[in-house]
Amino acid sequence: MDVATLGNMLNTAFVFSTALILAALGGIISERSGVVNIGLEGLMIAGAFAAAVSAFHAQEAGYGAWSPWVGLLAGALFGVLFALIHAVATISFRADQVVSGIVINFIAAGSTLYLVKLLFEGSGETSLVDEVFHKVKIPILSDIPIIGEGIFNAYPTTYLALILVGVIYYGLYKTAFGLRLRSVGEHPSAADTVGIKVLRMRYTAVLLSGVLAGLGGATIAMTTTGTFSHNTISGQGFIALAAVIFGKWNPLGALGAALFFGFAQSINNVLQLFEFAANVPSEFIYMLPYVLTILVLVGAVGRSKAPGALGEPYFQGKR
């Protein structure tokens, strides 16, 4: 395998990973505050939908290259909207978090498609947006072999995702906000007794997860598909959830997990370029990313420890 191929593989890996990274970051923030977020898939759907629709209108309104940014913003906002449902249900009304997450997935899938049909005259897909993101080369850095092509010739969203990994890592581990957020997820009544507003903290976290997962969905619409339809998001939210656990609820870990997954995906494209691949049934090549993920989990990671109070609703006086 030559250097160029490796660089290209890395590049493809990043394309696949970006949305996973963003959504996984959302999952981490929410779960670090103690709220299970199995609704990532739904939040991504909401984000992709809003991005596709609003970028299309922005483009029609003449926003030009700003259109995908409008889409991104709308994706984040729509993610928040659905996250708010999750927050109200699980935090204020103490509904089971898993149930609520599944509900988010249902409602997001149903309502976005319904809206698409309303907005696009019965069509099951939004109109194609021409003004989507394009890869941006970073001068000098992009000349480094392998890594240059792999990392420094990427979509703006990829850079955004990488920056957010750093920001959230810093936020979680270096700031007072992060300390408080984590304490709320580990031991809410401990946080409560030192005057931290547990519920407000959790609301913040869940809404932030809506922003991030919404961005994740928007990324897919604004880089790969340019449209939104019933299968724009098909399982990425669950893979992101896996990345949260795989990455042990740590932003850097999730970055690694998401990249690993993206890399495994890109391997299967590269494999098809080789002669010997003709003899391997294609189904086995499609399976590869998933098999690899399990093998790595079995081999290297083992038990990962969830935040102490994950899944437990909190109310004052809870024992």
Added chain:
Amino acid sequence: ACGAKNDNEGAASPIASPTATATESPAATGDTSGKDMKFSMVTDVGGVNDKSFNQSAWEGLQKLEKDTGASIKYLESKEAANYLTNINQFVRDQYNLTWGIGFLMGDAVKDAATKNPDAKLAIIDNVVDAPNVASITFAENEGSFLVGVVAGLTTKTNKIGFVGGIDIPVIKRFELGFEAGVKAVNPNAEVIKNYTGAFDKADLGKAAAASIYNDGADIIFHAAGGTGNGVFNEAKERLKAGKKVWVIGVDKDQSLEFGDDVTLTSMLKRVDEAVYRVSKDMIDGKFPAGVITTLGLKDNAVGLPETSSKNVSKEILDKVEEYKAKIISGEITVPTAQ
């Protein structure tokens, strides 16, 4: 995307597909010989706006509505179990003709036809052996041969890509015809193939295209439905980055949707025409019940759109015509799958 686009640009299509109208609005124009007749179709899980054969078929019915005043309706299948129940819904509702759109409908159409001998059904892309069913298939290999000729003569790198959806006979016909066309005019060219395993995953199509272009190819022919959108997106992106690459579209004239700057040409598959024609035959009392119709170059049911002349040189198009004549005359036999 297409649903809305049809309204704006559909009329410009060389297939002359009519302006899309709401599902059931009564037709205002055209002759009214089909006025009391009801036509229907059942889509597969791709849905009616799949930018592929489901949509094309629906456009055929819409034209029928416009021209004849027939009433039309469709049902989308959410899962395979719905194929039969959806078809039966129409059959029980006494529709004059019900279309099963797509290869996957075969068993359901057969079942409904056997149990309802009085009903009339038709199927696209599959063959159902029943006296009350019209089966329509296409010689995709013939049309693909022609776009293969275009690709073989256009490539500068002598590397050409093919992105397939799922590895099934229909798609195999595209692949084999295409490869034969390329080799016929350019024996040195290499065809890099990638089956993505899905018809509805633009992200997989994009990644597949990326790796093929990266490998040096300058043209990709896709036969992958929605997955192919990813191929176009990748090509556009390379174009913006200053690298000229081509895509050859499929089923419809995809230059209308994705633009001339990346679409070299398309391999038309006139599902709309087939649906329109067979339905019209029904109105005229000439329904080809129990007949298997294979539509190929000679029927103008596959081939290149007129817009091809924008990007394909006159000489090459002449070559295409040459090969077309040879295929129709039987001088060349294009390889096919099953």
Added chain:
Amino acid sequence: MEQARTVVEMRNITKRFPGIVANDNANFKLSKGEIHALLGENGAGKSTLMNILFGLYQPEEGEIFVNEQQVVIDGPNKAIKLGIGMVHQHFKLVHPFTVTENIILGSEPKKWMGLAVDKKTAYETVGNLSKQYGLNVDPYAKIDEISVGMQQRVEILKTLYRGADILIFDEPTAVLTPQEISELLIIMRNLVNQGKSIILITHKLKEIMAIADMVTIIRRGKIIDSLPVSGTNPNQLAEKMVGREVSLKLNKKDAVLGEPVLEVDRLVVKGRQGLNALNETSFVLKRGEILGIAGVEGNGQSELIEALTGLRPVSGGSIKVNQVEIAGETARNISEAGISLIPEDRHKHGLVLDFPVRENMVLETYYQPQFNKNGFMDYDAIDKHAERLVKEFDVRTPTIMTEARALSGGNQQKAIIAREIDKNPDILIAAQPTRGLDVGAIEFIHKRLVEQRNSGKAVLLVSYELEEILQLSDRIVVIYEGRIVGDVKPSETNDQELGLMMTDYKQPQGGLNIEQTD
């Protein structure tokens, strides 16, 4: 002594929970510089009253005055502002965090315009505070890595860091070793001398007598009495608290020893870090005997219990029950061989809290023929069994279908003890059987343990409470760093001496028989 200023006054406090009045028109007064004990049975409403003072609960009725000002304490934040700090019954510590992170949580020192926690200052402040009050806590340690006693000091530091003048301790000694207890009492004295006032909830009358100035007694939510400690005695307090006479002294006849039933010989067991937690430990337990194992927590007691019950692999040595080797057997086989266990952590190991009482009563015997036919559970038999145990052991539960979760701590413990004793084991291992229970419940459980021994069975009592060990045991072995370092009769020793042995100050050569060196 001149009349001290009143720093806290709670007037006519009433707090209801569904189906119960936890505090019923309660009045309570704390003066500056005093240690004021709050005494009452399990479920009497002590924690509730203090949680109200700390702002965790809002009372339905009543008024609170702090420093003679009427206040509304609507949350811990407010309480902290008023200078109130609380060390909770169940520690409120975030385990993956360090000591310092726990202490600064909620009022972190910041740098870079608030963008980052100033860790350096934080660790320094905590270190200094720890020194100032003689608490000796490592600011960098993770909570997971430090002992329960240390964790408690972290809780104390948390209140001091926030500048609390009024400290509430909810059952602080229930989980401490004797050494830790006496250290804590010193710390509390220290705090009072520095001008703090303390409310102390405890079930241990001895501690009240030793350190408190005032004692308030609460029963079923009502305040029964509030009086100076100097004018009372343990028996009177116990009686006021329970509402009947309680014998604080256990009546037990002399032991009638029989055959050895458990022989542990040079047992080696690996601990959590892979080091030897038990190092050639040997002892013998005979029928008709209660053998107490005394020791500071973490000297191999948990590993010993786990090895004896088949929950932890044995790396060397032998364990014989009735002359039959059981080392390395499965938990099920060992249970069949005649060992029963009252586990230390009743919620984690002893019960399935979501199951009804009846299903908890057969947790270890469900598979036996009397409860199980052809693979099907015989719920008629199980119900009868559970009804009988509930009655015999006075487990207070509405019905046997009630979830174990809904029972009070004491009744949960009684349910476990009923189940284990009813298995009629040759050897009953009781780990911390009375932790956190009130004197009435303790009295009951002690009686059952003695009955067991009187009927010719053996009891292995593992407890960090010396008083309990001294009272119950017929013989005591002292465990230190995984070895038996002492073997004494309760009548021939006292808690000071035991305490010293437990920390190995007085280890004679070979580690045996303390009397020879005396």
Added chain:
Amino acid sequence: MNKLIKAFTKDSAVVPFIAIVLGLLVGAVIMLIGGYDPLLAYRSLLDKVFGNPYDFGETLTAITPLVFTGLSVAFAFRTGLFNIGAEGQYIMGMTGATIIGVSLHLPWYIHAPLAVIVGALFGGCWGMIAGYLKAARGVNEVITTIMLNWIALHLANYIVNDYLLEPGKGRSYMVDPSADVTIGWLSRTLDDARIHWGMFFALLAVIFFYVFLWKTKQGYELRVVGHNPDAAKYAGINVNRGVVKAMFISGTLAGLAGVFQVLGVFLNQAVTASPTGHGFDGIAVALLGGNTPVGVLLGAILFGTLSYGAAGMSFGADVPPEIIRIVIGSVIFFVAAPGIIRWTIKRVFGKKRKGEVI
């Protein structure tokens, strides 16, 4: 997970009823916003389901796999596991049944049961992989089951493509009639709806679920493992074996869903690009049913009826069938958060009902 279970089991039967009504109301409001006629839509829905024997029969057929996958997910929940892998186990169940159904020819009284058993075992073993990885290697079952879903999809395609394919059909050969489990006479009564023995097995599975978990020794063990693995260890129960066993049973239930789709509905297995969704719907059904066996049955009936009827809605009232997902989602939502219902009632009827304990 305990809370999950409790959230449903204790609340009175009124809550689900109100939840359904509210869910339908939400759907109606959304239809109104979209300019559709909700009354017509719901009438068309009911008409589709109950309008004629054929559609009624087909509704039963649509409900059947949901009962199985719902039970599968609920069973795992009850034993402390979150099985997102019912989808993959369903696919493997199909595959096992197809292999036996297509490649053998035996007397029906051997062939059909054998195909059912092998399919069930395929599903069970697929579930067991996740159980084993959790027990032996501590790998979180949520991740493994997600991954195993995709692996199952491609593996099944491989098996069908390379070993069972009927040339040119994109699917396996038809199942040998001796393995067919359709019920001809009942089918004929219901106008040729695809009625099969699977629905009776689904009812048996409901009973099995109840009896096994609450009446047998092994069920007791699994529940202890599910609720408190530490206590299970103390009680001498082999926790790891319990996890594996629980995932096996859960997988078997999901596998049976696939088995009967093959042997009773499709009579072949198609090559597919994406999951069917029955496994994921199983999660919703389990949650709707509060993880109780009867609840799951009722949940599946509700879910199946609404989903099948959705086609009628789009046929009769031109309402996009996606609306039904919103309705189902809302119903689950209201079931899961009865607090919202109480809160709403309090807000709306607050003045009239003063003093009532909410």
